[in-house]
Every structure is written in C-alpha cells, then in structure tokens.
Amino acid sequence: MLNKYEKLLVKTESDNLCVEEKQFKSRAKGLIKDKKIGIRKDLPTLTEKTCILAEELGHYYTSCGDILDQTKTENVKQEKRARNWAYEKLVPPDKLIEAYESGVRNRYELALYLDVIEEFLEEAINHYKEKYGLCRIYDDYIIYFEPLGVFRKMIDKQ
The missing domain is CATH 1.10.10.2910 (Arc Repressor Mutant, subunit A)
Incomplete structure (x- = not known):
C-alpha cells in the first residue's frame, strides 16, 4: 500500500x-x-x-x-x-470523522492518524474555521473547529 x-x-x-x-x-x-x-x-x-x-x-x-x-x-x-x-x-472533513470513529481524541493523535505535521494540521483547522465558522455539519456528524471535536448527531426517531 x-x-x-x-x-x-x-x-x-x-x-x-x-x-x-x-x-x-x-x-x-x-x-x-x-x-x-x-x-x-x-x-x-x-x-x-x-x-x-x-x-x-x-x-x-x-x-x-x-x-x-x-x-x-x-x-x-x-x-x-x-x-x-x-x-x-x-485533511478533508471526512477524514476528521474517520479519525474520531477510530478513537483519535487529541490533536497529536490526529496529526499522526492523518500523517501530517502538527503545524499543518493547525493551519488546516484554521482554514476550515475561516471557511465554515466554528462548526460544520457533515453527514450525520458535527465537526467543531474551536474547540476541535467531532460528534455524531442525535437522530430523533419519532
């Protein structure tokens, strides 16, 4: 590979x-x-x-x-x-979600998971904050850029 x-x-x-x-x-x-x-x-x-x-x-x-x-x-x-x-x-948004689903919980682990240097990751996160604001909904997830976090949306099944 x-x-x-x-x-x-x-x-x-x-x-x-x-x-x-x-x-x-x-x-x-x-x-x-x-x-x-x-x-x-x-x-x-x-x-x-x-x-x-x-x-x-x-x-x-x-x-x-x-x-x-x-x-x-x-x-x-x-x-x-x-x-x-x-x-x-x-550092595409779907890879941020994939990292979250794989158990990545901090920026150091995220940089390792994405195989980028930490400075590049920080700049990428800042780019997304400029582009989307503090968060972005992506499929069934909310990606927060400040503070960095990924959360699965709760789906109301009524």
Missing part, C-alpha cells in the same frame, strides 16, 4: 510533473516552476515532505506566475489558495 507521499507522486506523474528532492540555497522547503517541483532534500520526515509536496501541487493547480514576492497582495492570495488546496487534500 502506498503512503501519502507516494500517492502524491503518482498524481504528479499522471499530470506529467517532475518532482526532485534537492538541496536549496534558500530557506524554501519546496518550489515549483512550470512542471518541475523541488522538495528540500534535508527535510526531517517523510510526513513533512508530504505536506510540502501537497502545497506545491496546490500551487500547480491554483496559481500562476512567480509569486515569491509576498509583499504583493495578489501573490499572498495565490499562496493562500495553494495552501488551502493542500489542507483540503490532506
């Missing part, structure tokens, strides 16, 4: 993208130009590489041009769109 990083690599291949792990002169963790994605080779974990690759794919699908200058409003917006794409790819 493929891990998340390998699944993302399969996606890049199907889109004719080239991913290369390399040393960077800058502090960047990932970069994309045209159809080439670079991932910092010395990232400490495969989990972090997965989060960075997802964000770079987010850039591929949602951004255009050179957005390195983050003093420009349009570039900041494109960066946010790319990150939001990554959050929804790696």
